[in-house]
Structure formats: C-alpha cells, structure tokens
Amino acid sequence: MSADKFSNPVVRWIDHRLPIFSFMDHELNEYPTPKNLNYFWNFGSLAGVSLVIMIVTGIVLAMSYTPHVDHAFQSVERIMRDVNHGWLLRYIHMNGASFFFIVVFIHIFRGLYYGSYKAPRELLWILGVLILLLMMATAFMGYVLPWGQMSFWGATVITNLFSAIPFIGDSIVTMLWGGFSVDNPTLNRFFALHYLMPFLIVGVVILHLVALHRFGSNNPIGIDPSGPQDTVPFHPYYTIKDFFGLSVFLSLFAAAIFFFPNFMGHPDNYIPANPMQTPAHIVPEWYFLPFYAILRAVPDKLGGVLAMFGAIAVLFILPWLDRSPIRSGNFRPIFRIFFWVFLADCIALGYLGGMPAEGIYVVLSRVATAWYFLHFLVILPLLSVIETPKPLPQSLSKSVLGGTAMAGAASAVKEKM
Amino acid sequence: MVKKNTEKKGSREIQQGRRDFIVVASYAMAGIGAAAVAWPLIDQMNPAADTLALASIEVDISKIEVGQAITVKWRGKPVFIKHRTEGEINSAQSVELSQLKDPQSDVERVINPKFLVMVGVCTHLGCVPLGQKTGEIRGEYNGWFCPCHGSHYDSSGRIRKGPAPLNLEIPPYQFASNSLIKIG
Ligand code: HEM
Ligand code: FES
Numbered sequence: 220m221s222a223d224k225f226s227n228p229v230v231r232w233i234d235h236r237l238p239i240f241s242f243m244d245h246e247l248n249e250y251p252t253p254k255n256l257n258y259f260w261n262f263g264s265l266a267g268v269s270l271v272i273m274i275v276t277g278i279v280l281a282m283s284y285t286p287h288v289d290h291a292f293q294s295v296e297r298i299m300r301d302v303n304h305g306w307l308l309r310y311i312h313m314n315g316a317s318f319f320f321i322v323v324f325i326h327i328f329r330g331l332y333y334g335s336y337k338a339p340r341e342l343l344w345i346l347g348v349l350i351l352l353l354m355m356a357t358a359f360m361g362y363v364l365p366w367g368q369m370s371f372w373g374a375t376v377i378t379n380l381f382s383a384i385p386f387i388g389d390s391i392v393t394m395l396w397g398g399f400s401v402d403n404p405t406l407n408r409f410f411a412l413h414y415l416m417p418f419l420i421v422g423v424v425i426l427h428l429v430a431l432h433r434f435g436s437n438n439p440i441g442i443d444p445s446g447p448q449d450t451v452p453f454h455p456y457y458t459i460k461d462f463f464g465l466s467v468f469l470s471l472f473a474a475a476i477f478f479f480p481n482f483m484g485h486p487d488n489y490i491p492a493n494p495m496q497t498p499a500h501i502v503p504e505w506y507f508l509p510f511y512a513i514l515r516a517v518p519d520k521l522g523g524v525l526a527m528f529g530a531i532a533v534l535f536i537l538p539w540l541d542r543s544p545i546r547s548g549n550f551r552p553i554f555r556i557f558f559w560v561f562l563a564d565c566i567a568l569g570y571l572g573g574m575p576a577e578g579i580y581v582v583l584s585r586v587a588t589a590w591y592f593l594h595f596l597v598i599l600p601l602l603s604v605i606e607t608p609k610p611l612p613q614s615l616s617k618s619v620l621g622g623t624a625m626a627g628a629a630s631a632v633k634e635k636m
Numbered sequence: 637m638v639k640k641n642t643e644k645k646g647s648r649e650i651q652q653g654r655r656d657f658i659v660v661a662s663y664a665m666a667g668i669g670a671a672a673v674a675w676p677l678i679d680q681m682n683p684a685a686d687t688l689a690l691a692s693i694e695v696d697i698s699k700i701e702v703g704q705a706i707t708v709k710w711r712g713k714p715v716f717i718k719h720r721t722e723g724e725i726n727s728a729q730s731v732e733l734s735q736l737k738d739p740q741s742d743v744e745r746v747i748n749p750k751f752l753v754m755v756g757v758c759t760h761l762g763c764v765p766l767g768q769k770t771g772e773i774r775g776e777y778n779g780w781f782c783p784c785h786g787s788h789y790d791s792s793g794r795i796r797k798g799p800a801p802l803n804l805e806i807p808p809y810q811f812a813s814n815s816l817i818k819i820g
Pocket of ligand 1: 270273274275276277278279280281284295309312313316319354357358359361362363364365413414417418420484
C-alpha cells in the first residue's frame with residue numbers, strides 16, 4: 220500500500236519487503252513538525268552531524284595511531300607532520316569534540332528553557348542526559364590518547380575520583396588502571412573503549428529519536444499542535460532550515476580548525492607524559508570545567524565526588540522536580556529570571572573551574588555550587604507551586620500569526636481546507 | 637465427583653509448586669552461569685601477572701646528602717627518599733598527634749629516622765607533590781605541597797592541610813645494608 224507512494228519500481232520492490240523507504244518518508248519527509256520552531260531547534264541535527272564527523276575522523280585517525288606509552292605521543296606527532304592530511308583530520312577531531320559539546324550544551328539549555336523535559340517527553344530527556352554522560356566518558360578517554368602531560372594527569376586525577384568510594388575504591392582504581400598507576404594497560408583499554416563508546420552513543424541517539432518522534436518536537440510556545448494547521452511537513456521546511464544552520468555551524472567550525480586550532484586546547488599536552496612530574500596547574504578540557512569546579516568546591520574528597528556526579532544525576536530527575544504544567548519559559552515570568560541566573564551560574568562555574576583553587580575562587584566556587592543545587596532542588600519545585608503563569612495562546616497558529624482576529628479567521632479558513 | 641475434583645485440584649497445586657520451583661531454580665542457575673562467564677571479562681582488567689612481577693627495586697642511598705631527596709620509580713609511581721636534617725626530624729617528632737588529620741607518629745613512619753621513604757603520590761587525587769628539588773614550594777609545614785588542589789604535607793609526609801584525606805603512603809621496604817634499601 221505505502222509502496223504506491225514511490226514511482227521507482229526497484230524502490231517499490233524493496234519497500235514491500237523491507238519498508239525502509241516508507242520509514243524514511245514517514246520520519247524525514249512528511250513528519251509533521253510545529254511550524255513555529257526557532258533556531259534553537261537546529262541544535263539537535265547539529266549534534267547528530269557532529270557525532271558523524273567525530274566517528275569518521277576518529278576511524279581514520281585510528282589507522283595511524285599507536286596505543287602504546289612509548290609510541291602514542293610520537294604517533295600523534297607523526298599524524299600531524301607526516302600522514303597525508305593528518306593535521307587536518309586531527310584538528311577536526313580535536314576541535315570537533317569542543318564543538319560537539321558547545322552544540323549539546325545549547326541543545327540542553329534549549330530544553331531547560333522551553334520545558335522540553337516535561338510530560339510526555341521525560342524518557343526523551345533522560346536518554347539525552349545519558350548521551351551527555353557517554354559523551355563525557357568518550358571525550359575524557361580520547362583526551363588521554365595523545366599521551367601528553369595533560370592526558371596523563373587528567374587520567375590520573377579522574378580515575379582517582381573512584382578511590383573516594385568507601386572500602387572498595389582502591390580496588391576499583393587498580394582495576395581501571397590494570398596496574399598500580401596510569402600506564403600502558405590503561406592507555407590500551409582507553410583506546411578500546413574510546414573506539415566503542417561513540418557507537419553506543421549512536422544506539423542511544425536512535426532511541427532518543429524514536430522517543431522524539433512518538434510525540435514530535437516541543438516548540439517555543441510549549442503547547443501541543445492542535446491539528447495539521449499547526450504543523451508543516453519536515454521536508455522541505457525543516458530540512459532546508461537545518462541545512463542553513465549546518466552551513467553556519469560548519470563555517471565557524473572551519474574557522475576554528477584553520478585559524479585557531481589550539482585555542483581550546485592546552486599547551487602542556489604537547490609535552491610527552493611524565494609520570495614523575497605533575498604540571499604546575501592542571502585543568503581539564505573546558506567542557507568539564509563546571510563539573511571540576513563543583514568537585515573542588517567541596518572540601519571533602521568523597522563529598523566532592525558525590526557533588527560532581529550529583530550535578531548530572533539531578534538532571535535525570537528534573538522532570539519530577541519541576542512540576543509546573545506550563546512548558547515554555549515564555550509564559551513563566553519568575554522561572555524565566557531564574558533560568559538566566561542559572562545559566563550565569565553555570566558559566567561562572569566554568570570560569571572558576573579553570574582558576575587555581577585558592578582564596579576568593581574557593582569561596583565563589585562554593586556559592587556557585589550551592590546555587591546550582593538550590594536551583595534544581597528548591598527553586599524549581601517551589602516555583603511550580605507559587606508561580607502564576609501568563610495566559611497561553613490558544614493555538615500555535617494564533618501565536619505565529621499574531622493572534623489577531625484576522626489571523627484567527629485565516630487559520631480558521633485553513634482549518635476548513 | 638466432588639472428591640475427585642478436590643483431588644485433582646490438590647495435585648494441580650502440587651504441580652504448580654513444582655513448576656515454580658523449576659522456574660526459580662533455572663533462573664538461579666542461569667544467573668550463576670552468567671556471573672561465571674562475566675567474571676573473566678571483568679577480572680581481565682586487573683593487573684596482569686607480569687605487571688605484578690615488577691614489584692620490587694633496590695636503591696643505593698649512600699650518595700644522598702643530608703637535606704637532599706631523590707625520586708625513584710616503583711610500580712610506575714614516584715617514590716620519595718629523603719635524607720632528613722636534624723631539624724626536620726625534630727619537628728616531625730615533636731608534633732602532637734591530636735593536631736593530625738590522619739594521626740600517626742613519625743616513629744611509625746620510618747625504619748631509620750634519617751631516611752624517610754614514601755610514595756610520592758598525593759592521597760587526594762594522585763598528583764605528585766612538590767618539595768623534592770631545592771627551590772620547590774614545600775607548603776606551610778615545610779614538607780611537600782601538592783599544587784593540584786592545595787594539600788600541605790609536613791616533614792614526615794603527613795597531611796596537615798587541604799583536601800587529601802591521608803598521609804603519604806609508606807611502601808613496604810627494608811634496609812638490605814646500611815646503604816641499600818629494597819622497596820617492594
Ligand atoms: C563521541 C565521539 C567522539 C569524541 C567526543 C571524541 C573525542 C576525542 C578527543 C577529545 C580526543 C583528543 C584529541 C587531542 O587532543 O588530540 C580524541 C582523540 C582520538 N580519538 Fe576520538 N572522539 C570521538 C570518537 C572517536 C571514534 C569513533 C574514534 C575511532 C576509533 C576515535 C579515535 C580517536 C583517536 C585515534 C584519537 C587519538 C588521536 C588524537 O589525539 O588526535 N574517536 N577523541
Ligand atoms: S591531587 Fe593533591 S591536592 Fe588534589
């Protein structure tokens with residue numbers, strides 16, 4: 220039946236037996252999408268493209284990379300100097316990780332502002348947080364591979380976090396290392412896992428998309444489309460918009476690769492790993508800085524580790540912390556203020572995580588950490604009870620067309636058609 | 637008729653009980669089997685036999701001047717060997733145990749008080765503390781200072797200030813002669 224849609228007989232033959240074309244037509248072509256999406260809705264597809272870029276460049280880098288403590292650093296330098304286009308591939312992969320995180324962070328804050336984690340999208344949100352966790356693990360292990368000073372000491376500090384676990388902590392760390400310190404067995408297994416995990420991410424992304432397509436995208440107004448008059452087919456409207464966003468993204472990405480390839484990196488990682496000497500000031504990659512700030516803000520070892528993991532864990536239960544039935548921050552006057560304060564708090568944590576842990580920075584880190592948890596555990600639950608939301612528009616069409624009587628009439632006419 | 641019925645029901649109940657038992661028993665067996673298969677997959681991550689075999693080294697300490705320290709590598713980690721001055725020994729021995737976060741007297745931490753031998757790995761998150769070379773920062777207690785998150789260790793390597801929970805670890809070692817120690 221559905222095969223009738225396709226004029227090409229080969230496509231029809233295949234689709235009858237394996238309805239892959241119907242599936243694509245349904246999910247990527249006719250897929251009804253709210254017509255009022257703004258540019259913040261571009262970041263999902265950008266994240267998908269980033270993942271593909273990372274996998275493609277990663278696989279070709281792996282063809283010249285050697286996961287051995289005596290050769291890893293040299294093999295990356297060889298990629299940079301001797302392998303054909305190696306410098307380009309590595310700079311794409313290296314900056315690609317940063318751009319991937321930029322895109323995903325914007326994607327997450329989009330969800331936070333427009334309440335995209337609320338019913339019926341809780342699982343969609345949880346799968347997204349899971350992707351963030353897997354990305355963090357992947358990027359952390361990838362950063363160890365070039366075996367520079369920051370690779371080595373980053374790996375040492377992060378794996379040692381697990382030693383904070385009471386009783387079994389030290390055995391866990393020994394098992395992670397496969398020895399008594401970060402060494403060749405560690406590098407080997409990190410390479411194996413760094414290769415594996417992006418494909419796990421692909422699996423979770425597929426689940427994320429299945430959950431998304433169950434109820435469709437949320438939108439800036441946060442009310443459900445009331446019928447076909449509120450939606451447009453995904454193709455060509457959003458395919459073209461996604462491609463436009465992609466070209467802007469790729470331009471910025473290319474600018475970074477060609478003009479500032481080491482801007483987001485750390486020069487110490489061009490010094491080969493030395494297990495006998497820690498660099499004077501070690502910092503993780505920028506995308507981990509807010510979490511690193513939370514880790515250091517707590518003066519107790521176990522407490523710091525718990526707070527750091529808690530900062531992510533709290534995202535998993537967010538749908539049940541914010542009980543307000545209104546999704547979009549546009550109609551929540553108080554929430555909106557706290558949203559911007561929270562964003563500023565996260566940026567402040569990122570800044571503090573890069574500063575030395577002394578003096579005023581420690582105090583500020585503690586305040587910012589306290590606010591982070593206060594926002595989720597106190598402010599959001601409280602707001603869902605005390606806040607009076609602004610009146611919601613009656614439909615997406617009305618809000619798009621200005622909600623005038625004329626517009627109402629226009630959409631009513633459309634509705635009839 | 638009635639009797640027959642109840643009999644039947646009774647035997648069914650017995651059968652049901654047997655079925656439950658079989659189901660639970662087979663789940664349990666499958667669970668044990670899965671765990672037995674999973675164990676080699678997990679345990680392969682633990683240190684291999686050759687890694688464990690790298691366990692001991694010998695160090696000549698006769699060339700270390702008073703006040704000097706050397707760093708040697710043992711099991712991939714730095715080990716600090718410090719020939720302490722009289723002043724450092726005295727100040728390490730005179731500290732009240734009640735002032736310590738991880739109470740341990742200096743005597744417990746040395747074989748020969750002149751030579752302090754310890755693993756040079758911060759007990760917080762594993763950085764190598766400064767203080768081995770002349771001119772390096774030695775912290776507020778004139779011992780070692782970890783720059784990563786600011787832990788201060790005294791001249792006995794005990795934690796005095798900062799996030800580290802424990803004193804620097806003392807590795808297993810013995811004096812093979814007056815000038816030779818065997819670590820591990
Ligand atoms: C989620 C996707 C991925 C992320 C976020 C990621 C992240 C990273 C990062 C941050 C580095 C360190 C770059 C540097 O400073 O030099 C790295 C290195 C590396 N990655 Fe990935 N990666 C991903 C996927 C992959 C895949 C699928 C492979 C395939 C094997 C791969 C192979 C490598 C190799 C061989 C290196 C070492 C060479 C180098 O350092 O440039 N990566 N990765
Ligand atoms: S690792 Fe030494 S203070 Fe954190």
